[in-house]
Amino acid sequence: MDNVLPSLVVYVVDDDKSVRDSLKFMLEEYDFTITTFEDGQQFLNAIDLAMPGCVILDCRMPNLRGQQVHQLLNEAKSPLAVIYLTGHGNVPMAVDALQSGAVNFFQKPVKGSELALAINKGLNQSTVNINTMKINDAYASLTKREKDILRLIIAGKRNLRIADELCIAMRTVEVHRATLLKKFSAKTVAELAYIYGQCNQI
């Protein structure tokens, strides 16, 4: 099967070398870019948490347990997608993991195809995550006037009408509209509306 986003990195964190190496070997055959780490702390230190990607975590590890790594990632608002792969999983652990936003929870040994599917899903989610984050950041950077104008634009009102409602000059509305398109990296008002729909901070 083809990878949607082959450029994104997949991290494998497992204290068992043979598992690490064999996973890397197999997943590379699925054309993923694999980087491996011995434990959670090493992994957190080494990577840029703001970059999208997917991490495969073992639960029982020295230094930081898989769940702790996941929690730190969430606290850092990392877009990384998390997949658990553990030797001793149980239902409560799986439920906790999924509630914390994990993509999937596997028990060793895992079928390569299923794991690859999950990784693809995770990478997709990660790119979505990073987009959402960008949009949210953009929204957060808007002034009050810009937010008002954005709302009216999304409501489908023309510049003249907006100027009327907000009692400002038509020219001012035009300038704000251009700024909004730029801030949300949209080319048309339709695209702006789509991006606005993805924003979850309203």
Next chain:
Amino acid sequence: MIIRRWFRCYFYAIFLGMALMALPISAQSISEKPISEKPNVNIGVLATRGHLYLEQRWQPTVDWLNQQISDVNFVLHPLDLNTMADAVSQQTLDFVLTNPGQSVTLGRQYTLSWIATLTNKTPENTHSGIGSALVVRASSAYQTLEDVVGLSMAAVSEKAFGGYLTLRYEIAQQGINPNDFFADVHYLGFPIDANLYQLRDNNVEAAIVPVCLLENMSKEGLIDKQNFRVLNLKDNSNFACQVSTPLYPNWSLAKTERGSDRLAKQISRVLLSMPNDNPAIIAAGASGWTSSVNLLSIDKVYQALDILPLQQSWWKQALRLFRSHQEWAWVIFIFFIIINAYHFWLEYCFSKNKQELEKTQYRLKQKSEMLEHSQRVAIVGELGSSLAHEINQPLAAIRNYSEGGLLRLAKKLPYQDIVPVFEKIQSEVDRADAIINRLRTLITKRTVEKQLLDIEQLLDDTIELLHFRLQKLEVGIFREIKGKPANVEVDIVGLQQVIINVINNAMEACLTHFERHPDIGYHPEIIIRTNYRQDKFILEVVDNGTGLEHDNPVDAFVSTKKDGLGLGLAICRDVIEMHKGEFMLQSIKPNGCIVKISLPILVTEITGNRYG
């Protein structure tokens, strides 16, 4: 009297003759032979008032005997009541001289022939000198014995012959119950004078005193005879003292079984012919000796007094006691009731506690069964968990490598690229193998201590351990023993594990069979056979359960049980092989299974102690 006088004359004549004959002989023998060569004749005498008094009283008599009978040497032995009885029983004495009371008691126990009785000095020559006087104050209204029944009286001692027993006998003879008569007697002990003083001072209503005490004390000026009266006065013309009872004989001399008859005759002659003024007679405080005739009367007294209270219906006595001590009787009765009530209460508590104990014991068994089970589960769980973890890692790696390898093959990559995959897989397999080996050695490396063991005892203990389950599943368990039980050298823990495992399997097989064929007539049974042969010991566990369902049930991880690990029989086999024995399973017809365990035996037969 004429006869007596004639007798006396006759005796005197014999005595004189003998004395005349004996004198020269004795003189001759003394001069020719030392005294010590003459045989000793032992005379035991009751020492009532110490040895010195005794010698003063009786030595002159013994000297007289020695003088008169010269061919033997009489020796005086002072003895008390007990030592005299001992001496008579051990036959160390030839003759005994004692008071009438002991004469009779000794005479009853041993063969004694009475030779002579002492006669009284005062007031007239009579051999009877002992009896009682029941004295009351002259001013009192009491006239007969009936008048004083149950009144307060004074006496010396309840064992005093003259002072008490003779009167008691007299009372009984008159048809009065002695226990009623002597209902309130104060025993004052010595000196006997006190009895009359107590009477004089109105402290008692009557006094029982030895005969002549009243007269003697009056003579000595201690009391005035006129102030007292003696009841039941006996007409005794020969006797100067007032007496309420018949008179009984004085001290007597008797021959024991040891003493010779010839000597007894001689002594009798010597004593009876002793003149009144002889110093020996005076020293003895008597008037002479007479032939022993009426000791029977004393014996009668004793017999009557001994037997009377026993024959006297005991319930009458009890009733009398009850009447006189009613308050105590009630106390005892109430005490008895309380004790009984307490006893029943205890019994009740005991039975209640016993029931509770049995219940608790049952619960305890149940709990221990559960504990045993949970321990087993815990061990299996722990083993399973670590097994899963240890083996999972290399398995995961192998899976990853093989999938990666397959992907490479699918991409039609050259085989050189695929070879490393197999190498990796192989190394992971090695790792898994190493883990399993390590686990196996971990399991079998338990330190094993073999010791000589009584297998029958081990089986008893093990069945006891499983008793609760056996009972619950209603499985009958039977034992058969062949050969002579001997100790076998085994690892006790391991073998017990094997037995428990095998019996558990048998029980479960029976249960399964019953579930599949729920016939009414099915009785699950387990037979345990032990066979002690010359060189080996064979243990067979036979059940009538469902039989074997697997070709190789002994292999590890083979199980028909829903949650079984399939290790039980494998471990059993390992344990038995460690003992250099054999472990075999076989289905039997029509249904069931036989487990056969054989162990090599060391010849040490059990002798006596099964636990040895």
